[in-house]
Amino acid sequence: MTRHQKETQQMGKLFGTDGIRGEANKYPMDAITAFRLGQAVTHVVSRDKPAGHRVRIVIGKDTRISGDMLEGALEAGVTSMGGNVEMVGVLPTPGIAYMTESMRADAGFVVSASHNPYEDNGIKVFAGTGFKLSDEDEREIEELILGDGLDALVAAPHDLGSGHRLDDAVGRYTVFLKNTFPRDLSMEGFKVVLDTGNGATYQVGPAIFRELGADVTVIHDEPNGYNINDNCGSQHTQDLRAEVLRTGANVGLAFDGDGDRLIAVDELGNEITGDQILIVCANQLHAEGRLKNDLLVSTVMSNLGMVLACEKYGYKHHAAKVGDRYVLEDMRRLGANLGGEDSGHVIFLDHHTTGDGELTALQLVATMLRTGKPLSELAAAMDVFPQVLLNIDVTSKPEIDTIPQLVTAIATAESELGGRGRVLVRYSGTQNLCRVMVEGPTVDVTNRYAESIAAVVRATIG
Secondary structure: OOHHHHHHHHHOOOOEOOEEEEEOOOOOOOHHHHHHHHHHHHHHHHOOOOOOOOOEEEEEEOOOOOHHHHHHHHHHHHHHOOOEEEEEEEOOHHHHHHHHHHOOOOEEEEEOOOOOOOOEEEEEEEEOOOOEOOHHHHHHHHHHHHOOOHHHHOOOHHHOOOEEEOOOHHHHHHHHHHOOOOOOOOOOOOEEEEEOOOOOOOOHHHHHHHHOOOEEEEEOOOOOOOOOOOOOHHHOOHHHHHHHHHHOOOEEEEEOOOOOEEEEEOOOOOEEOHHHHHHHHHHHHHHOOOOHHHEEEEEOOOOHHHHHHHHHHOOEEEEEOOOHHHHHHHHHHHOOOEEEOOOOEEEEOOOOOOOOHHHHHHHHHHHHHHHOOOHHHHHOOOOOOOEEEEEEEOOOOOOHHHOHHHHHHHHHHHHHHHHHOEEEEEEOOOOOEEEEEEEOOOHHHHHHHHHHHHHHHHHHHO
């Protein structure tokens, strides 16, 4: 067993809630692990194929400097197992899901750490259907990477695979997205500001809206490998808000680094959350009789105002576990066609297999045009309860209910809030963080309870 294999066994679990993620060029985001991931996925997806079938896998990335290294390592891993690789270059995560399914490939890799800073990177894996891998497949792949059996499975020299670069992936994905926008609507005269976060949407986003006739202003669309998500994009909307007001735009649209999230800004310069976007779109689908099973799926992190809005407008709400993969699982199980997270992941299952920031932007604009109402008025359909979300660095992640001081702090806050708020404490699935979320009747009350619980987290596991 090699030193690297011993190290990976000691480190344990690789997959989080959204693939594998970590600091670039360090385990598990090093070239060796990416190489073995390429090998393991190729082996797993090849098992049930007919004799003579050669596995094909799509690889795409965002704009991080470390993307080239990990892309190359994945390609080497796939081809060493006899698989062929289709490299699409920089493309949003949902674009790679689309390319994987439309090309009838066996799997797809996305090299991206989404909204994280450039120092981090990650790898997400899609099945050939365009959906993310199942937990069972991830566990099998993980066991192969952490074990010592891959070396015996590599291809003979005459069976090695090859790599190819596709030059038209941006164009293909742009056409797909434009076709989700209603043909009876026009964006002519409609002013849009896009913040592409110096990430994977910097080409596709502007092309879509310009080709649909919008008056487009773009900011943060000059990626250099280091500036992805740097005070821009869906988590930092200050520049977008200012540009919307300066240009008198109808709407501002901010994407994260890999393009699977959308946060909007209304014509008054107010940030519109993912929960509000979900309610705006759900109301329109419901009014048109197209909200399947009269159901909207979100997560336990969604604002209380969402639950009340669903009741007010006459459709049901279901709260899934945190993570867009769990939202999607519950959507498919319950027969819903709309779901998402407050962070801006929104899934339109009638159109796509995964959350897609640009697709969501198109559906949001379509609702504005269809109703003739400004976004500020549409978003007012949901009353947003004061909410505080604190992210605390932690050194370990023991079960919350095994930390007596934390259990007591949470119970105290819940008791005193009563029916006027709620508390949710959970760990990040991709980072060493504990997330403390509190909703309450006022900003002061909400802040007070959030800070009291956060102080206990810092004292016990920080």
